[in-house]
Amino acid sequence: xxxxxxVMKRQLSLADxxxxxxxxxxxxxxxxxxxxxxxTYGIYSTLVMVASGYDPLVSAAGFLAxxxxxxxxxxxxxGIWLLFYNAKKGRLKELGRTLKTKPGQMLVIGFLLGGPxxxxxxxxxxxxxxxxxxxxxxxxxxxxALFAWMFLKQKPTKRVVLGMVLCVMGAIIINFVKPExxxxxxxxxxxxxxxxxxxxxxxxxSSFGGAMIDTDVAVNLRELISGLVVLILLVPAVGALKLLxxxxxxxxxxxxxxxxGLSAAxxxxxxxxxxxxxxxxxxxxxxxxxxxxxxxxxxxxxGQTLTPTIVIGSVVIVxxxxxxxxxxxxxxxxxxxx
Amino acid sequence: xxLPSRMAVLNYMNEHDSVNVKSVMEALKPFYGNxxxxxxxxxxxxxxxxxxxxxxxxxxxxxDDKENLIMNYRINDDGREAVEKYVDKKYRx
Numbered sequence: 001x002x003x004x005x006x007v008m009k010r011q012l013s014l015a016d017x018x019x020x021x022x023x024x025x026x027x028x029x030x031x032x033x034x035x036x037x038x039x040t041y042g043i044y045s046t047l048v049m050v051a052s053g054y055d056p057l058v059s060a061a062g063f064l065a066x067x068x069x070x071x072x073x074x075x076x077x078x079g080i081w082l083l084f085y086n087a088k089k090g091r092l093k094e095l096g097r098t099l100k101t102k103p104g105q106m107l108v109i110g111f112l113l114g115g116p117x118x119x120x121x122x123x124x125x126x127x128x129x130x131x132x133x134x135x136x137x138x139x140x141x142x143x144x145a146l147f148a149w150m151f152l153k154q155k156p157t158k159r160v161v162l163g164m165v166l167c168v169m170g171a172i173i174i175n176f177v178k179p180e181x182x183x184x185x186x187x188x189x190x191x192x193x194x195x196x197x198x199x200x201x202x203x204x205x206s207s208f209g210g211a212m213i214d215t216d217v218a219v220n221l222r223e224l225i226s227g228l229v230v231l232i233l234l235v236p237a238v239g240a241l242k243l244l245x246x247x248x249x250x251x252x253x254x255x256x257x258x259x260x261g262l263s264a265a266x267x268x269x270x271x272x273x274x275x276x277x278x279x280x281x282x283x284x285x286x287x288x289x290x291x292x293x294x295x296x297x298x299x300x301x302x303g304q305t306l307t308p309t310i311v312i313g314s315v316v317i318v319x320x321x322x323x324x325x326x327x328x329x330x331x332x333x334x335x336x337x338x
Numbered sequence: 339x340x341l342p343s344r345m346a347v348l349n350y351m352n353e354h355d356s357v358n359v360k361s362v363m364e365a366l367k368p369f370y371g372n373x374x375x376x377x378x379x380x381x382x383x384x385x386x387x388x389x390x391x392x393x394x395x396x397x398x399x400x401x402d403d404k405e406n407l408i409m410n411y412r413i414n415d416d417g418r419e420a421v422e423k424y425v426d427k428k429y430r431x
Contacts, residue, residue, distance in 0.1 A: 018407040019399050026386060090374020097342040102424050104342070209424035211391035212345040214384070276387035 030277030034286025037271035042293025044263035051256035056246040065240035067123035076227025077261030082220040094217045103209030110205030115226020118198035121191045128188025131298035135291040135314040136192035141321045142167040143200025166320025174313030215272030285322040340369045344384045351413040352421040358410045393417035
């Protein structure tokens, strides 16, 4: 009897150990994925600006043509990278299956807002306001919480409201002193805000059963659909077909966009993976650090001038975005939860 | 046309009390068994993701004969609601 009890006890503690090791492994992977998603989104934001610095993009007429050519090519290439990734995992059939479901179709509506519209607006914002547009776009978690309140009746807590106020304050600080030589600065900031609003709305559409869909498949559909809609509908609509052809022929900008597309693809896959392993709150908070990285890379590699307003403003927005999505104190309470 | 596999896992859990990677794979084998994605790692990922999204919860865990960890999950009310709302009736038994 005693021996049996002993064996049982050993079995139980072994099961505990294995389970804890697995949970820990998932948590660590989740956190690493979250950090990578922020870093790669910062890289993506910077590389798109690098690509836009080459002819014919740099001398393109009109303020919509170059950003739409960039976002269309970038998303489409990201979609192709993800097709390779999903093919390797043996998941290509899942793309068609997902499109046939209601949650899949709701996601697609969200993709149209978050892809062509938000991404296009983000790139117009980057083109007009430079690195200043990056932290502004990070207010999307504010809009996400706001829309969840309006449409899904999820009342925000005092903490969420505090985070929202911080986001708005950060945006105001960034906009306080306009940089020299950026005539359309305010318009650029408004475009970045439009991007944030549409990304917030995209989140609402993913709440209709989107949790049942494999995120690696969803991201693949998002990038492909967004890329194709921009290239087939929007690029001709803004009269940029010639610019698209020129960019492809020029080679160098296309190469930069291919690397940017890869960064975006990695960022989305790792972001969703983080959300699924350490929870949306921590996942989003780590992802939003792209605002730091993006500004840092622009200062380091693109000669963006660092002003006190952009530094303080980005810190306040990132802090606000983190407070909207999670209670920062939870980070220090790790041990108690387990 | 089959359901996307993560949805199929949740749909299966709606009709079965306590489910682990092995049991759900056994049940879904006729539909997805010949696909490369049909492996234990990806199915464990389905459970973890569904858990992180608040649709299922870990019910219990134990070791099998070979001392491998078996994690048993069960669907919760939110998960059931999601299946009722979004999974086409023809897939439900």
